[in-house]
Amino acid sequence: MRKIIIDTDPGIDDAMAIMLALKSKELDVLALTTTFGNVAVDLATKNALTLLELADRDIPVAQGVATPIAAPALAPPDFVHGSDGFGNINWPASTREADKRSAAQLIVDMVHQYPNEVSLVALGPLGNFAQALEIDPSIVDLVDEVILMGGAAEEKGNVTPVAEANIINDPHAAELVFGASWPVTMIGLDVTHQVIMDNELLAYIRDNNGKEGDFLYQATQFYFDFYYKTFGIKGCFVHDASTIIYALQPDIFKTEGRVIRVAVEGVGIGQTITAKPEQTFALDFWENRPVTNICLEVDSQRALNLIKSVFS
Numbered sequence: 001m002r003k004i005i006i007d008t009d010p011g012i013d014d015a016m017a018i019m020l021a022l023k024s025k026e027l028d029v030l031a032l033t034t035t036f037g038n039v040a041v042d043l044a045t046k047n048a049l050t051l052l053e054l055a056d057r058d059i060p061v062a063q064g065v066a067t068p069i070a071a072p073a074l075a076p077p078d079f080v081h082g083s084d085g086f087g088n089i090n091w092p093a094s095t096r097e098a099d100k101r102s103a104a105q106l107i108v109d110m111v112h113q114y115p116n117e118v119s120l121v122a123l124g125p126l127g128n129f130a131q132a133l134e135i136d137p138s139i140v141d142l143v144d145e146v147i148l149m150g151g152a153a154e155e156k157g158n159v160t161p162v163a164e165a166n167i168i169n170d171p172h173a174a175e176l177v178f179g180a181s182w183p184v185t186m187i188g189l190d191v192t193h194q195v196i197m198d199n200e201l202l203a204y205i206r207d208n209n210g211k212e213g214d215f216l217y218q219a220t221q222f223y224f225d226f227y228y229k230t231f232g233i234k235g236c237f238v239h240d241a242s243t244i245i246y247a248l249q250p251d252i253f254k255t256e257g258r259v260i261r262v263a264v265e266g267v268g269i270g271q272t273i274t275a276k277p278e279q280t281f282a283l284d285f286w287e288n289r290p291v292t293n294i295c296l297e298v299d300s301q302r303a304l305n306l307i308k309s310v311f312s
Helices: 012-023 041-055 103-113 127-135 137-141 165-169 171-179 199-208 210-231 241-248 300-310
Strands: 002-008 027-034 061-063 118-122 145-149 184-187 253-262 272-275 291-298
Touching: 002 012, 002 103, 012 027, 012 041, 012 210, 012 241, 012 300, 027 041, 027 103, 027 241, 041 061, 041 210, 061 103, 103 118, 103 127, 103 137, 118 241, 127 137, 127 171, 145 241, 165 171, 171 184, 171 253, 184 241, 184 253, 199 210, 199 300, 241 291, 241 300
Parallel strands: 002 027, 002 118, 027 061, 118 145, 145 184, 184 291
Antiparallel strands: 253 272, 253 291
């Protein structure tokens, strides 16, 4: 089984991704760590605990960063996820308590406990990973892979014309994560905009997964309503769950190695600027940047079939 830690800001699409991971027989979810993003970090932690109680799983939840490193803080997008992060369905909160460690410390501890076995899966802004690097830079040689939902190489942004939500929420953290010498796979809008979950699949998940399925169906109706009003789409893009799909079957995606810099100020703040390695040799600001594995194409039907099979 592939060991993963999920860093999350639940969030409706986070809930789908986390449930997908917990349902999968091929993944061993060691812990959840929380960050600000879709909701404030305190609520993200409460929501993560609620999801684990719903799934009847007893793994640690550690609370992480509450604000970006240096960029202006953005308001949580309650028009997308609801004020409770779960589509305002008033689901009962868990009485469980979070781990006493910070998210970054838990990441460092578990990476050392399982050297070269743990993949870090990011569903939100990247502050916890940046903080873990600060605590212990040696983890770059001990992490199996960093799989993150964020950014865009060829696609336009979804917050500004050039910036994706998770990256613009903490661009300095993203710049640190992409600049570290660990293996990183970026699953950005280039592929998540190619996969659309519709209500038929969501109803299938509801009908075959008891209370968890009912929760996901109820919460996602709010999300679907946002997508229909905003994009005219009857369904939603599969953003965060695409990281879990990749962790399970990476061959569903076509990737390309590129070097990434993140714009940390100005009109382009949050942009993930990518270049092929051979294009960067003479430019100082690309010097010593590692190559990131960027997903550019996806077999959308295989991705949706995988979601359905895991929830069967």
